[in-house]
Amino acid sequence: MKQRFRETLFQIIFLIAATASIAAVLLICLFLFVNGVPAMAEIGLGDFLLGTKWAPQNSPPSYGILPMIVGSLYVTAGAIIIGVPIGIFSAVFMARFCPKKLYKILKPAVDLLAGIPSIIYGFFGLVVIVPFIRNTFGGMGTSILAASILLGIMILPTIIGISEAAIRAVPDSYYEGALALGATHERAVFFSVLPAAKSGILASVVLGIGRAIGETMAVVMVVGNQTRIPDSILKGVRTLTTNIVTEMSYATDLHREALIATGVVLFVFILIINLCFSLIKRKEGSK
Amino acid sequence: MPEKTEKAKWSPKRLVEAFCNRFRQYKRRPLSLILFLLVTLCALITFAVLLFLLIYILVLGVPNLTPSLFAWEYNSENVSLLPSLINTLLLTGLSLIICVPLGIFTAIYLAEYAKRGSKFVSVVRITAETLSGIPSIVYGLFGMLFFVLYLHWDYSLLAGAATAAIMILPLIIRTTEEALQSVPDGYREASFGLGAGKLRTVFRAVLPSAIPGILSGIILAIGRVVGETAALLYTAGTIAELPESIFSSTRTLSLHMYLLSSEGFHTKEAYATAVVLLILVLGINFLSSFVAKRLMKKQG
Numbered sequence: 198m199k200q201r202f203r204e205t206l207f208q209i210i211f212l213i214a215a216t217a218s219i220a221a222v223l224l225i226c227l228f229l230f231v232n233g234v235p236a237m238a239e240i241g242l243g244d245f246l247l248g249t250k251w252a253p254q255n256s257p258p259s260y261g262i263l264p265m266i267v268g269s270l271y272v273t274a275g276a277i278i279i280g281v282p283i284g285i286f287s288a289v290f291m292a293r294f295c296p297k298k299l300y301k302i303l304k305p306a307v308d309l310l311a312g313i314p315s316i317i318y319g320f321f322g323l324v325v326i327v328p329f330i331r332n333t334f335g336g337m338g339t340s341i342l343a344a345s346i347l348l349g350i351m352i353l354p355t356i357i358g359i360s361e362a363a364i365r366a367v368p369d370s371y372y373e374g375a376l377a378l379g380a381t382h383e384r385a386v387f388f389s390v391l392p393a394a395k396s397g398i399l400a401s402v403v404l405g406i407g408r409a410i411g412e413t414m415a416v417v418m419v420v421g422n423q424t425r426i427p428d429s430i431l432k433g434v435r436t437l438t439t440n441i442v443t444e445m446s447y448a449t450d451l452h453r454e455a456l457i458a459t460g461v462v463l464f465v466f467i468l469i470i471n472l473c474f475s476l477i478k479r480k481e482g483s484k
Numbered sequence: 485m486p487e488k489t490e491k492a493k494w495s496p497k498r499l500v501e502a503f504c505n506r507f508r509q510y511k512r513r514p515l516s517l518i519l520f521l522l523v524t525l526c527a528l529i530t531f532a533v534l535l536f537l538l539i540y541i542l543v544l545g546v547p548n549l550t551p552s553l554f555a556w557e558y559n560s561e562n563v564s565l566l567p568s569l570i571n572t573l574l575l576t577g578l579s580l581i582i583c584v585p586l587g588i589f590t591a592i593y594l595a596e597y598a599k600r601g602s603k604f605v606s607v608v609r610i611t612a613e614t615l616s617g618i619p620s621i622v623y624g625l626f627g628m629l630f631f632v633l634y635l636h637w638d639y640s641l642l643a644g645a646a647t648a649a650i651m652i653l654p655l656i657i658r659t660t661e662e663a664l665q666s667v668p669d670g671y672r673e674a675s676f677g678l679g680a681g682k683l684r685t686v687f688r689a690v691l692p693s694a695i696p697g698i699l700s701g702i703i704l705a706i707g708r709v710v711g712e713t714a715a716l717l718y719t720a721g722t723i724a725e726l727p728e729s730i731f732s733s734t735r736t737l738s739l740h741m742y743l744l745s746s747e748g749f750h751t752k753e754a755y756a757t758a759v760v761l762l763i764l765v766l767g768i769n770f771l772s773s774f775v776a777k778r779l780m781k782k783q784g
Contacts, residue, residue, distance in 0.1 A: 200681055207683050211597055214589030215608050218657065221650050222611040225618070228629040286526030294523055303531065305773065310534050312769040313762065314711025316738045320745050320758050321537050324544075350533055357530070381509060383516035383523075404617075411619025413714040414742060438621045438714075445628075445718055460625040464618070471617040475610075 275345025284356030363397020587656030644720025659701025
């Protein structure tokens with residue numbers, strides 16, 4: 198009797214623990230939306246999302262976050278342009294070209310790259326990449342280009358890890374078939390194996406986009422944080438994430454709520470990206 | 485120098501032949517050569533960036549590691565990192581106390597109790613996946629709105645730890661579940677066969693053999709909390725003193741690092757702090773993969 202009671206008790210405890218992650222997601226949604234949506238309504242959704250002027254200290258203040266949305270998109274696109282080719286080629290090297298001994302060094306190296314905290318990346322960007330851009334191209338140095346390079350480096354481990362797994366999951370017969378038809382090693386890998394690993398590689402890119410758009414601390418140190426729609430990649434911008442970090446410490450009332458609303462916009466972006474990721478993964482699973 | 489490379493190349497005759505053959509092949513197939521070079525170059529870039537970053541921080545940081553950085557009290561003169569370091573340990577410990585039981589129990593439910601394909605399980609999985617994709621600044625916002633303001637915990641160790649706990653929850657769930665699933669069914673069957681109940685089987689047979697996997701996940705989670713900044717800035721606060729209770733505001737090492745480098749007055753100290761943080765986080769990650777490797781060896 199006592200044992201039965203204990204069994205049921207613990208089963209219920211486990212069940213309750215399992216609801217924790219559901220509760221967390223619900224609470225996050227609830228608190229972000231409850232605090233952010235009224236501000237959006239007060240500012241006006243159109244003025245908020247499409248307004249080009251962010252000047253919360255002015256009177257009357259204006260809260261347009263279009264510069265930040267554009268900034269986030271530019272910086273993320275830059276990171277993808279830099280990080281994706283290098284990442285995918287590195288993954289190909291690690292999966293199909295690398296001698297076993299070298300792999301034993303390369304794999305932990307990529308893990309290391311993933312383990313470095315974003316604040317260290319930010320600091321590195323500030324003391325290396327920003328001065329480099331300032332000296333080569335002129336300007337302030339804190340720019341879209343600096344943030345793109347830094348984020349390109351930061352998404353490398355994500356892209357390499359998932360792409361490599363996808364390439365390794367392709368059956369050997371693809372590769373061998375291509376070789377039998379007279380293809381070189383490179384042709385076999387690039388034109389037979391890689392297309393078969395397409396959806397896994399796409400998933401890695403989507404995840405990389407998610408990481409790049411959500412990155413905060415590294416970006417805030419190198420991106421310049423000017424609220425404007427930039428006309429060159431050497432100009433500074435402000436992203437959605439850095440808008441929150443730079444102003445939250447002194448914001449009050451509607452200004453603060455507008456920042457939370459910025460977080461809501463970011464959150465919605467991330468949810469869409471996550472949805473894409475799981476759709477791609479599900480498609481791959483059903484194949 | 486050329487003599488040496490020539491010797492290394494020429495001594496095993498076979499290698500040379502293979503090399504020549506390959507080169508001859510490439511000569512006739514320029515596309516393959518280009519692809520090969522491209523792939524090698526990209527791998528080289530990845531590796532070089534990592535190496536450059538590590539060496540740069542170490543070379544410029546290590547000479548700046550002075551004893552005054554490790555003074556017991558922080559003031560604007562010595563910019564001591566010791567209080568932040570201790571705060572980091574406290575906050576990490578507290579977040580683990582909150583998160584580890586929750587994560588392990590969830591994983592036990594998912595791996596041992598839940599029926600396959602049940603709706604509830606898929607909802608739990610989807611939410612855990614969603615949690616792992618949320619950027620840390622959103623966690624920071626949520627922590628500020630919920631723990632700091634709604635629950636009136638103010639900027640505190642507890643608010644920071646709770647925020648970090650939610651952040652690492654999906655990681656703990658996933659690694660624990662994987663560890664539980666890799667325990668052979670024979671363990672469970674043998675335990676049932678000896679007359680043990682489900683609960684006893686889970687705690688006495690399954691969990692002990694899954695411990696290395698769980699541990700490696702926990703260590704990985706520690707690494708994430710130690711390196712976290714954005715989620716803690718508006719939950720744990722920025723006061724660089726040892727906390728009096730779990731409700732006092734604290735500053736972790738990565739927050740300290742952020743404040744130092746954004747102020748711009750203490751570049752030397754920022755380099756030194758970067759070294760300490762880097763060594764701490766990388767050490768933790770190494771430990772995690774070391775534990776995971778030992779597990780693999782044991783399983784054969």
